[in-house]
Amino acid sequence: MTQLKSNVGESAGGETHQTAQGNTPVLTTQQGVPVSDDQNTLRAGPRGPALLEDFHFREKLFHFDHERIPERVVHARGFGAHGFFESNGELGAVSRAAVFKKGEKTPTFVRFSTVAGSKGSADLARDVRGFATKFYTKEGNWDLVGNNIPVFFIQDPMKFPDMVHAFKEEPDRGFPQAATAHDNAWDFISLTPESMHMVMWVYSDRGIPRSFRFMEGFGVHTFRLVDAAGKSTFVKFHWKPKLGLQSVVWNEAVKINGADPDFHRRDLWDAIGAGTFPEWELGVQLFDDEFVKAFEFDVLDPTKIIPEEQIPVKIVGRMVLDRRVDNFFAETEQVAFCTQNVVPGIDFTDDPLLQGRNFSYLDTQLKRLGSPNFTHIPINAPKCPVMNFQQDGHMAMRNPKGRANYEPNSWGDAGGPREAPDRGYRSYSEPVEGTKVRARSETFADHYSQARQFYISQTPIEQTHIANALVFELSKVQTPAIRARMVSHLLNIDAGLADAVAKGLRLKEMPKPIPAVKPTRRDLKPSDKLSILKN
Numbered sequence: 001m002t003q004l005k006s007n008v009g010e011s012a013g014g015e016t017h018q019t020a021q022g023n024t025p026v027l028t029t030q031q032g033v034p035v036s037d038d039q040n041t042l043r044a045g046p047r048g049p050a051l052l053e054d055f056h057f058r059e060k061l062f063h064f065d066h067e068r069i070p071e072r073v074v075h076a077r078g079f080g081a082h083g084f085f086e087s088n089g090e091l092g093a094v095s096r097a098a099v100f101k102k103g104e105k106t107p108t109f110v111r112f113s114t115v116a117g118s119k120g121s122a123d124l125a126r127d128v129r130g131f132a133t134k135f136y137t138k139e140g141n142w143d144l145v146g147n148n149i150p151v152f153f154i155q156d157p158m159k160f161p162d163m164v165h166a167f168k169e170e171p172d173r174g175f176p177q178a179a180t181a182h183d184n185a186w187d188f189i190s191l192t193p194e195s196m197h198m199v200m201w202v203y204s205d206r207g208i209p210r211s212f213r214f215m216e217g218f219g220v221h222t223f224r225l226v227d228a229a230g231k232s233t234f235v236k237f238h239w240k241p242k243l244g245l246q247s248v249v250w251n252e253a254v255k256i257n258g259a260d261p262d263f264h265r266r267d268l269w270d271a272i273g274a275g276t277f278p279e280w281e282l283g284v285q286l287f288d289d290e291f292v293k294a295f296e297f298d299v300l301d302p303t304k305i306i307p308e309e310q311i312p313v314k315i316v317g318r319m320v321l322d323r324r325v326d327n328f329f330a331e332t333e334q335v336a337f338c339t340q341n342v343v344p345g346i347d348f349t350d351d352p353l354l355q356g357r358n359f360s361y362l363d364t365q366l367k368r369l370g371s372p373n374f375t376h377i378p379i380n381a382p383k384c385p386v387m388n389f390q391q392d393g394h395m396a397m398r399n400p401k402g403r404a405n406y407e408p409n410s411w412g413d414a415g416g417p418r419e420a421p422d423r424g425y426r427s428y429s430e431p432v433e434g435t436k437v438r439a440r441s442e443t444f445a446d447h448y449s450q451a452r453q454f455y456i457s458q459t460p461i462e463q464t465h466i467a468n469a470l471v472f473e474l475s476k477v478q479t480p481a482i483r484a485r486m487v488s489h490l491l492n493i494d495a496g497l498a499d500a501v502a503k504g505l506r507l508k509e510m511p512k513p514i515p516a517v518k519p520t521r522r523d524l525k526p527s528d529k530l531s532i533l534k535n
């Protein structure tokens with residue numbers, strides 16, 4: 001056991017002075033000036049007024065007064081760890097990205113999070129979990145900013161602020177802090193049929209993971225991989241936990257939250273400390289234009305999955321989290337993930353939600369971290385050379401050296417970095433044309449079939465859990481019309497589910513199904529069950 005030592009002395013006033021002796025470092029001000037007394041302010045006589053010239057006191061208070069930065073507008077509560085990703089080379093043929101070369105080991109940083117709660121909320125809320133990974137590759141940082149659920153609530157980023165406002169605390173009363181069990185949340189959901197597939201996942205057992213170590217992760221959107229010749233392959237990313245998928249039910253979650261609201265973060269911290277490093281396999285679903293044309297849903301619609309029966313998941317590497325952070329704020333709090341951080345060999349698609357995200361993260365991080373130079377903070381800095389002519393701004397640590405801060409220039413080798421046409425990032429040359437329009441694609445219109453497919457793929461007890469969770473959450477909704485509207489949606493998913501929820505809520509009469517633009521597929525057979533759920 002570590003011996004707790006203190007070089008203690010007491011002064012006339014009775015306060016404790018621990019002084020630097022032997023190897024103990026000397027306490028200094030931010031300017032490096034050794035401090036003689038950290039217990040008492042400078043004053044005119046022991047009982048006299050404080051003196052303004054006390055620079056040590058003023059600096060200490062000044063710094064303390066400015067310790068807080070804004071919490072993330074969503075995913076405020078999170079916990080991070082360092083690790084590495086090791087590629088098995090399976091993607092080498094379809095992507096030129098260095099991170100996918102056979103045997104390549106890339107350092108990573110992962111932050112897990114809840115979405116709706118504030119920074120101080122409890123870990124075991126029923127909520128989506130963030131699973132964001134920063135790969136510090138040899139060709140720059142690649143961020144896979146995913147969730148533990150493979151679909152999302154909305155199809156268009158225009159709705160994101162409304163969705164988040166509705167899910168977070170109601171503006172007049174400032175609660176609830178971390179639950180979706182309230183009128184505003186269900187009002188928004190029930191007026192947003194595209195969210196029904198996601199609702200099935202969130203109110204299933206997936207909504208309360210046992211710990212981060214037992215969680216899957218998904219990139220959600222369709223991305224592109226691009227090979228050395230410029231050929232593109234569509235891809236969906238999956239993280240598969242080595243420990244398998246495990247969850248807790250609401251009653252367990254309530255107890256755990258009461259006893260230890262830090263349960264998930266403590267679990268990760270303890271596991272890594274004990275050397276039982278959590279591990280995930282990275283899987284991909286790869287497909288081409290032919291599949292896109294043949295698939296019954298639109299691969300650009302983030303409210304849809306591609307069943308593994310149709311495109312199996314291929315394992316392309318593994319990630320191990322083997323190092324705790326040294327400092328929570330410096331690393332977990334200041335890390336800045338962004339979907340637009342891609343590297344040569346990885347590219348976007350026209351998924352509208354993805355394109356909205358590409359704008360939102362950088363924008364919010366300027367506010368959250370306070371300077372365009374947040375990429376200079378060690379947790380965000382690439383671990384490969386970074387050279388460009390961007391300069392100045394608050395906290396600039398990486399200004400161009402020498403005379404050249406522009407290009408082209410005439411200064412030869414002293415003129416700084418230059419373009420690399422052969423190795424540099426090139427966007428995939430996707431042919432694009434269209435008429436400017438503010439509209440949703442018709443191919444995004446079936447909001448119920450995959451929700452139904454998810455529901456019928458659950459075991460009877462899991463189906464009961466979904467019904468119970470919906471009854472429990474909707475019973476907190478005070479507006480009868482909102483409860484009834486939700487049951488109208490459930491009728492489009494499964495009559496038995498709608499019936500169980502209507503009974504649980506003691507609805508006086510069964511409402512009519514919501515008219516669906518594209519009716520739900522009721523012809524799904526047992527063989528249409530999804531094996532994606534059988535982890």
Ligand code: HEM
Nearest residue numbers: 072075111130131132146147152157160219220356360364
């Ligand atoms: C965090 C916006 C959809 C996963 C954030 C943040 C914003 C944001 C502003 C805070 C970032 C920060 O302060 O650093 C949006 C918008 C979306 C969207 C506008 C849709 C239009 C999604 C989706 C996913 C996702 C679909 C999952 C695939 C995450 C994760 C974080 C996050 C994991 C936390 C990152 C961290 O741990 O620092 N999002 N988001 N978001 N978002 Fe989204």
